[in-house]
Amino acid sequence: AVEKTHGVPPSLLAKYSPSSKSTWACLDGSKEIAWSAVNDDFCDCADGSDEPGTGACPNTRFYCANEGHIGALIASSRVNDGLCEPECCDGSDERPGVCKNTCKEVGAAYRAKQEAERKLRKTGSKIRASYITFAQKEKKRLEDVVATSAQEVATKQKEVDRLKDLVERTESLSLAALEHKKQSPLYQAMLKQHQVLKSLQREHEKHLEREKELGDILTNLRSGYNPNYQDMAVLEAVRGWEFLAGLPHINDVKKDEEATEEELGSDAVEEDDEEDGILSAEELEKELPAVLDTDYESLLIEHDRHIGSPSEESVLFDVSAYVPDALLPQFEAVKDSLLTWLKTFGIIKGGSQGGESADTSRAKQALSSAENDLRNAEREKSNAEQELSRLFDPKWFGREGEWKKLQGTCLEKNTGDYTYEVCLFGEAKQKPNNGGSTFSLGHFDRWNDAEGVEPGSPEAYGKQYYTRGTKCWNGPQRSVQLVWTCGTENAILSVQELEKCEYQFTGTTPALCLPPEDHERKREEL
Amino acid sequence: VKPEDFKTCSQAAFCRRGKALADRAGQNPDWKSPYSVDPSSLAISSDKAAFTAAVKSSLYPDIKFGLDVRVHHDGVVRVRMDEVDGKGKRYDETASWALLSEPQVSKDIQWTVGKKEVKATYGPKTDKVDVEITFDPLVVTLSRNGRSEVVLNGLGLLHMEHFRTKEEPKPAVEAVEGGEDAQTPMEVPEVHNPRSWFEGEEEDGYWEETWKSWTDSKPKGPQMLSIDISFPNHGHVYGIPQHATRLSLPTTSGQDFFYNEPYRLWNSDVFEYHADSTMSLYGSIPVMYAHSKESTVGVFNAIASDTFIDVAHPEPGSSYTHWISESGILDVFLLPGPKPADIFKQYTGLTGTQALPPQWSIAYHQCRWNYVSSDDVRSVQTRFDEEDMPVDVFWLDIEYAEEHKYFIWDKKNFPDPVDMVNDVSAVERKMVVIVDPHLKRVHSYPVYKEAQDLDVLAKVKDGQSEYEGWCWSGSSAWVDFFNPASWEWWKGLFKTVQSEPDKFAWIESTTDVHIWNDMNEPAIFNGPEISMPRDNIHYGGWEHRDLHNLNGMLFHNQTSQAVRARTDPPMRPFVLTRSFFAGSQRFGAMWTGDNLGTWEHMAVGMKMVLSLNIAGFAFSGSDVGGFFGNPEPEMLVRWYHVGAFTPFFRAHAHIDTKRREPYLLDEPYKSIVRDILRLRYAMLPIWYTAFHESSVNGMPVVRPHFVVFPEDEAGFAIDDQFFVGGSGLLVKPVTEKGATEAQVYLPEDQVYYDYFSGQTYRGSAKGKNVTVPAPLDKVPLLIRGGSILPTRERPRRSSPLMRRDPFTLTVALDKAGGARGELYLDDGESYAHEGGALVWREFTAARRGKATHVASADLAAAKPEAAVDGAALALYDKDNAFAAEVRAVRVEKLVVLGLEKKPGSVKLAGSELDWEFVPGVASGASKEGVASQLVVKNPVASITGDWEIVIQ
Structure with missing residues (x-):
């Protein structure tokens, strides 16, 4: 018993x-x-x-x-x-x-393993400590950046305010005349055209993007379609795409070379529709932004000057005509100082004929560039602030900032057909080794946030999610679960597609190596 | 489904011709079959119930046909007819592949020759069977006690298109270019075809047939075979699997037909097949049963070519069927019955019984397309163990193989296949790995290379060149398993040790790896109807059209033999097949192919399994969860209940679906599925006993109502509840979303007990529906009063680990206070049982005076002739090696449901046992409620011994 x-x-x-x-x-x-x-x-x-x-x-x-x-x-x-x-x-x-x-042997082996693990952890935790030091330095650096950029923002803001004032004043001087000219049917027509052109460009871009996406889908279909079920519709789509894109039939391996030759011979067809004055796609792409960037107001002014010959003076200089007599002396004074100013800043060239006509737009340009600088400075500042806030955020770089060091580190794993790459906290990709398109497997989204997993716990850092990658034509958007364990090196060990378009990477990183004492303590708490 | 990928009757010339023949017959009141027996040619064998005779067709007086009729020792009648001395030879080998062995012709039965007929009579006085062949026209009738049961050619639709020479078409009248008179047709005098009343005016698709982009050259011309088979006194017909439809076949012709297409038998890979259709699917078993209150009869039509079958009920209570085949001889077996158990015995007497499977293979199988790496397999195993969910087998689909070259591991993902398998077998589990019949056409692939060197690959219509088609592996060739030269070679591939130097052997495998045969219809992506061109040539010069439906079975057969032959002594193989034919049950298991994750498919899957079970293929099941789609948790749970009560129990999923291993479910679903798995494992002794019975006498493992209650008309069409073997378990899995209760039909005046709660339900002699609670965690499961169930209640990780576990016996008393049950046990994997290494017990409970006696007796010793399939044990040795091994296995618990009152004593051999009694409803009482329950603790020390417990 x-x-x-x-x-x-x-x-x-x-x-x-x-x-x-x-x-x-x-x-x-x-x-x-x-x-x-x-x-x-x-x-x-x-x-x-x-x-x-x-x-x-x-x-x-x-x-x-x-x-x-x-x-x-x-x-x-x-x-x-x-x-x-x-x-x-x-x-x-x-x-x-x-x-x-077998407890004697098992116990001994267990202790040896524990010891080895402890050692690994210890080494790893030293590297991790250096990551933490790095994070602290980063903190300092970022704080500096924030401080410096704050100053810069202030300076740039002043500059913008000043230029804004200048432009306002310039504009107010010419506003009335400008308003009048803007009534010109020509100007109105041009505005309309601009609007149409702009919309056309946007639509065009949308279509290009769509075409590219469709092309990708069809390319994937072509290489990945499942010849099971003998679906004639799929086959037709594949063949249609091959014809349109000038690709050889995917299954005709031998015919590959011949097809390429044919393709070369068929160039003439494409170039057929060249017509006088019609821009090629490339030219169009180059020209269109320039055309759309046209400053119609300056054009309007220049136009006047051009056709009306000297009949009308530059608005700026002719404003006196509209100014009540009583204010004329004052106006002249302002005008002089304004011109001097503009010349000093190189916005207009002193005295030259072109300069006088374009001063409004030049002032605007100066403002716009200053505003740009301001925005850049602000962006720099907010970026630095964001980085700073994420630095010790358990949902980002860890309570101790130990993951910061790895931001932007790219790890690769070659599995034969593909090389998988993940740039930590950035994007994961699948790059074919034998030609074909690279797919995004997603961008960093979050740490393990499954129910019952404490944010900031080693368990949470055991898994990273990269989501919203390129969509599979017959499946979800690609995504990656990156499973980490403590190791002395940053490396991806394995890649598996556990289900369609959902990848699992395993990897090691010192960032997960808590010092042995902490590790034991955390385990006991569990 | 893409119906346009598959032909309808009207798209196949032979079927159009057959159907038109039936139409003409239907419109002609004076219709008379042109076929007749020449009485002067009758030759009766002197010592056997067999005769031959010449048959003539009045349409073609010069064409000769031969008839051969014989009565087998078990009363089965075989009717064969072929063209004699024709211009060609019809395919006549179907039966030789389908039959277990050449049937024994009766020596006791005599033919009596009359003027108009020849006749044989046999059977006991109360059940006299007559077989009568009338001469003109040729009609074969099997009748019982003077009542017609089966009639061949009663409607005169028998037609065997003879071989003929192609007549060159008369030169067409060429239109003169530009000439006006080209418009006026030349006067051609109408030549009346005197045969058109029967054959029609046109030669419809005799010599060539184009369908979609394929052209079928028909060098042999028309060779359609049409035969009407009537069951004038039977209102239900069953069988001819595989179709996604009800058990009792709905009509396809006649008034108010249910389907507008005949049932078709042409093994096909039908993508996302419809859950309610007559379309052909992956396998074909051309056996049909006709059933009435009075008798059950059947026909087995041994034909392997494309066959369409119309079913009609000219009147309620009678059935008519019309079989139209593209080629082959007439070879029909009439199964006289008279009871369901008799026809199963007769049918499996011809084609063999379900092979007794290795016991682990009736446990739970976990499959997915695909477990992607050896580590993936290991982690799935770990997760099952962590959740303490039992599982016996992990499966690998096609992605294990490098470029789909079967046997060749993709080492990038499976670097250590043998270690992986060993890790799985460490917990006494197995693996099943897929091997398909298409071979990638690259010479670096040794299997292809060897097949080519041996010249055993299927050929195109010239009979010389290797056939090339497209399948998973891209450009592929197919082994012609009709070629005997392929057989030994195929066996060699599965050897796990290298015995012959320059030959491929699967040394990167172990004997714990078993096999899955898929795509063996054969499925060919770029072929007509996703299969092989009909004019392809097989060994012996036969066209693919002649033997298509046999193809899957031959592959399955060879693989099964190969797996069996890996070890010495051989061990029971497990080979799953998708395609099958009559006789495939001898080689392993089948599943219903690529079903959809819908409630409709869940429901029809059960009906298909019932249909397969009565057609001899008991070891069958459907993918749990549905192959395509992502089942919601409720559906998945219900599907596990369906699976747990299906002979073959495997979860499987398409590569595009989300993972759905049961451990991934949230609570409460996870725990419910764990309990379902454990329920199946607890009941494995019941299932194994049912399989044993099936292997001996052909009884279905899951039994529809008409089988168990053949005289209860209300049950004839019931196919959503069924019995597990002869155990008395009645189950009605829920296949409706949101259900909380189920109506269960009770066909008799008997008490039934809820398996889980002991609640009693009382049926009625007229039949009665009762409402049984069916919350998600309970499958409606009743124990028929009068049953004794042996179970093993200790959860284990895999079924072999249960072999030392004690039994629980549940005695569910019938109204009269009696009960009976069986238990069959053997080592579960070897063939030692064929030598008598087995234990087969009968448990009984009976009222004697005021006492109830529960006893165990040796059935193997009582019925040694029924202990093993095939070979009768001369004498059973109760001390055989296996019995010795399990002698220490005890009965840990005896539960008696429905005793009238608390016993005064419960004794074994005079000693009082340790017991408890919970009062409740008695088995014979008229009220319903929870039954009384007596639990006896540790009553019996050995499951192998005889004992008697007296409850006083």
Whole structure:
């Protein structure tokens, strides 16, 4: 017979003793049974507590003491099943004589492994410490950047204010005349055309993008289509695309070269529609932005000058005509100082004929460029602020900033057909080794945030998600789960596509190597 | 489904001709079959119930046909007809592949020759069977006690298109270019074809047929075979799997037909097949049963060419069928019945019974297209173990193979295949790996190279050049398994040790790897109807059209033999096939192919499995969860219930689906599925016992109502609830979303117990529906009063680990206080049982006076002739090696449901046992409620011994 306390964990040992009447109460109190019924290989108690050592009650736990090693709990389904559980090196999970006691060796091996792991962790944690130092330096650097850029923003802001004032004043001078000219049907027509052109460009770009996407889809279809089911529609699409894109048929490996030759010969067809004055796609692409950037107001002014010959003066200089007589002296004074100013800043060329006509737009340009500078400075500042805020954010670079060092580090894994790349906190990609298009597997999205995972815990940092990559034509958007373990190097160890377009990378990084002491403590807390 | 990928009857010339023939017959009240027997040619064998005779067709007096009729020792009648001395030879080998062996012709039955007929009579007085062949016209009738049961050619649709010479078309009248008179047709005198009343005016598609982009050259010309088979006194017909339809076949012709297309048998890879259709699917078993209250009869039409079958009920209570085949001889077996158990015995007597599977293979299988690497396999195993969910087998689909070259591991993802398999077998689990019949046409692939060197690849119509088609592996060739030269070679491939130097052996495998055969219809992506051109040539010069439906079975057969032959002594192979034919049950298991993750498919899958079970192929199942799609948790849970009550229990999923291994489910679904898996494992002794019975006498493992209650008309069409073997378990899996209860039909005046709660339900002699609760975690599962169930209730990781576990016996008393049950056990993997290494027990409970006696007796000793399939044990040795091994396995618990009152004593051999009694409803009471329950603790020390417990 099995001992009554066989399989009982130390914490419950006290409860396994008979009453004075040689009975025993199930641990849940549901039933009083004979003491002899404990561990008699028959399940009497609803909670299974009467069979700690036989596996007769389902869903209970068996404790093996593993003297010389450490005790372990295993599921009752593994007790007396004929197999020696590795968790129970003392062999107590099976009938006597079935399993050898290997605790001495297992314990030794375990300790050696623990030690090796400890060492690895220690080395790793040193590197990790250097990452933390890096983060602290980064903090300083970023704070400096924020401070400097704040100053710059202030300076640039002043500059912008000043120029804005200048432009306003310039504009106010010419506003009336300008308004008048703007009534010109020509100007109105041009505005309309601009609007149309702009819309056309946007539509064009949309179509280009769409065409590229469709091309990608078809290219994927062509190389990846499943010839199962003999779907004629798919086949037709593939063939159609091959014809349109001048590709050889994917399955005609031998015909590859011939097809390429044919393709070369067919160039004439494409160039056929050259017509006088019609721009090629490339030219169009080059010209269009320039045309759209035209400053119609200056054009308007220049236009006047051009056709009206000297009949009308530059607005700026002719404003005097509109100024009430009483204010004329004042106006002249302002005008002079304004011109001097403009010349000083090189916005207009002193005295030259072109300069005088374009001063409004020049002022605007100066303002726009200053505004640009301001925006850049602001961006720099807000970027730095954002970086700073993420630096010790557990949802970004970790409470201690230990992941900051790895931002932008790109790791690769060649699996034969593809090289997988992940730029940490950036983008993951699949690059074919034998030609074909590279797909985005997604951008950094988050750490492991599954239910019950504490943000900022080692468990959370055990997994990174990169999501919203290129969409699969017959599946979801590609994505990556990157599973980290502690290691002394930053490396991707394996890549698997566990389900369609959902990849799992495994990798090692020192950033996950807590110092051994912390590691133990965290484990115990669990 | 893309119906346009597959032909309808009207798109196949032979079927058009057959259908037109039936139409003409239907419109002609004076219709008479032109076929007749020449009485003067009758030659009756002197010592056997066999005769031959010449048959003539009045249409073609010069063409000769031969008829051969024989009555087998078990009363089965075989009717064969072929063209004699014709210009060609019809395919006559179907039966030789389908039959287990040459049937024994009766020596006791005599033919009596009359003026107008020849006749044989046999059977007991109360069940007299007559087989009568009338001479003019030729009609074969099987009748019982004077009542017609099966009639061949009763409607005169028999037609065997004879071989003929192609007549060159008369030179067409060329239109003179530009000439006006080209418009006026030349006067051609109408030549009346005297045969047109029967054959029609036109030669419709005799010599060539184009469909979509394929042209079928028909060098042999027309050779259609048409035969009408009537069951004048049977209102239900079953069988002819595989079709996604009901068990009792709906009509396809006649008034108010249900389907507008005949049932078709042409093994096909149908993508996303429809859940309610007569379209052909992956396999064909041309056996049909006709059933009525009075009797069950059947026909097995041994034909392997494209066959369309119309079904009609001219009147309620009678059935008419019309079989139209593209080629082949007439070779029909009439199965006289009279009870379902008799026809199963008769049919499996011809084609063999379900091979007794290795026991682990009736446990749970986890599959997916694909587990992508050896580490993936390991982690799936780890997750199952962490969740303490039992599983026996992990599967690998096509992606394990480098470029889909089967046997060749993709080392990038499976660098250590043998270690991987060993890690799986460490917990006494197995792996099943796919091997398909298409071979990638690259010479660096040794399997292809060797097949080419041996010249065993299928040929195109010239009979010389290797056929090339497109499948998973791209440009591929197909082994012609009809070629005997391929057989030994194929066996060699599966050897796990290198025995012959320059030959491929699968040394990167172990004997714990078993095989999955897919795409063996054969599926060919760029072929007509996703298969092989009909004019391809196989060994012996036969055209593919002649033997298409056999193709899958031959591949399955050879693979099964190969796996069996890996070890010495041989071990039971497990080979799953998608394509099959009559006889495939001898080689392993099948599944219903690429089903969809819909409630409709879940429901029809069960019906298909029932249909397969009555057609001899008991080891069948559908993909749990549905192959395509992402089932919602509720659907997945219900599907696990369906799977747990299906002979073959495997979850599988398409590569585009989300992972759905049961451990990935959230609670409560995860725990429910864990319980379902454990329920299946607890019941493995019941399933294995049912498989044993099936392997011996052909009884289905899952049994529809008409099988168990052949006289209860209300049950004849029921196909959504069924019995597990002879155990008395009645299950009705829920296949509707949101259901919380189910209506279960009880066909008799008997008590049924809810398996989980012990709640009693009382049926009625007229049949009665009862409402059974069906929350998501409970499958409606009843125990028929009068049953004894042996189960093993301890959860384990895999089924072999249960071999030392004790049994629980649940005795569900019938109204009269009795019960009966069986348990069959053997080592579950070897053939030692054929030598008697087995344990077969019968448990009984009976009222004797005021006492109830529960006893165990040795069935193997009582019925050694029924203990093993095929070979009768001369004498059973109860101390055989296996029995010795399990002698220490005890009965840990005896539960008796429905005792009238608390017993005064429960004794075994005079000693009081340890027991408890919970009062409740008695089995014979008229009220319903929770049954009384007696639990006896540790009553019996050995499952192998005889014992009797007396409850006083």
